[in-house]
Amino acid sequence: MLTRDEDLVAWAWAESEDWMELCVDPAALDAGDAAIAWFLERAGSSAVRTMALDTEEHVFAALDRAGFLPEDEMPWFTHHYLDLENLLPVPEVAGYTFRHVDPDEAGPRSACHRAAWSQPGGTSKVTAAAYERLMRTPPYRHDLDWVAVDEAGELVASATIWLDETNGVALVEPVGCVPDHRGRGLAGAVSVAGLAAARDLGARLGMVCPRGDDGYPVPMRVYQGIGFTPGPRTVTFVRPSLEA
Numbered sequence: 565m566l567t568r569d570e571d572l573v574a575w576a577w578a579e580s581e582d583w584m585e586l587c588v589d590p591a592a593l594d595a596g597d598a599a600i601a602w603f604l605e606r607a608g609s610s611a612v613r614t615m616a617l618d619t620e621e622h623v624f625a626a627l628d629r630a631g632f633l634p635e636d637e638m639p640w641f642t643h644h645y646l647d648l649e650n651l652l653p654v655p656e657v658a659g660y661t662f663r664h665v666d667p668d669e670a671g672p673r674s675a676c677h678r679a680a681w682s683q684p685g686g687t688s689k690v691t692a693a694a695y696e697r698l699m700r701t702p703p704y705r706h707d708l709d710w711v712a713v714d715e716a717g718e719l720v721a722s723a724t725i726w727l728d729e730t731n732g733v734a735l736v737e738p739v740g741c742v743p744d745h746r747g748r749g750l751a752g753a754v755s756v757a758g759l760a761a762a763r764d765l766g767a768r769l770g771m772v773c774p775r776g777d778d779g780y781p782v783p784m785r786v787y788q789g790i791g792f793t794p795g796p797r798t799v800t801f802v803r804p805s806l807e808a
């Protein structure tokens with residue numbers, strides 16, 4: 565993280581050895597260069613990647629200076645926004661209710677996540693213990709972690725909202741629905757319920773970042789179905805391996 569006059573002006577995060585998350589104030593390009601240099605120093609000669617929004621010309625220029633090239637590969641993501649003044653009422657879905665989780669529900673909440681996110685060929689690693697750790701990590705708030713509950717009391721769909729109190733933004737991430745309960749509008753409805761709670765806590769803008777490419781179109785349909793509209797898209801950049 566780089567600061568100027570105590571304001572944060574750039575940061576780079578080594579999310580993994582070969583992936584950098586990056587944020588640069590357009591008025592502090594040298595700080596952006598320094599943040600990228602920090603990441604490349606740790607990475608050595610391996611190929612590394614990052615993403616920027618297609619509106620962030622200053623980040624494109626900084627990545628170009630550091631030897632990154634745009635990479636035309638799937639997947640890419642489209643940021644979507646929703647003015648929470650226009651948020652719909654929470655849709656009714658017969659047989660289900662919506663509520664936030666309680667702090668002692670890491671077990672059932674993680675089971676709901678695993679059931680939604682275990683595709684054929686891969687199982688989610690989100691255990692109850694991992695979910696307990698998440699619940700203890702700010703800015704997680706259990707009152708912004710919303711679930712759909714069926715008549716048997718099972719948690720069958722979920723939407724976690726992350727509130728940026730400074731900017732009034734409520735990020736929706738992730739949303740899931742257990743396979744047997746899909747196609748009934750639960751993912752959209754539980755997202756609206758969570759966003760309504762965030763709005764009541766002061767959020768003004770909802771944000772979500774689904775895939776924008778054709779490889780996985782359902783989540784974008786869910787979010788556009790509750791009023792989100794598309795904004796900028798991500799572009800992936802690679803700094804190729806320096807090994808011959």
Ligand SMILES: CC(C)(COP(=O)(O)OP(=O)(O)OC[C@H]1O[C@@H](n2cnc3c(N)ncnc32)[C@H](O)[C@@H]1OP(=O)(O)O)[C@@H](O)C(=O)NCCC(=O)NCCS
Nearest residue numbers: 680738739740741746747748749750751752783785786789
């Ligand atoms: C994506 C997911 C959350 C959708 O849950 P859901 O409760 O079935 O979604 P909804 O019933 O609210 O569907 C909303 C829209 O998506 C459409 N949709 C849902 N499943 C679909 C499918 N398999 N194929 C095509 N369209 C589909 C619905 O028809 C509806 O569109 P419409 O309003 O235009 O008719 C669910 O499939 C899931 O958990 N997938 C795995 C996790 C994931 O990818 N999460 C999203 C990224 S964070």
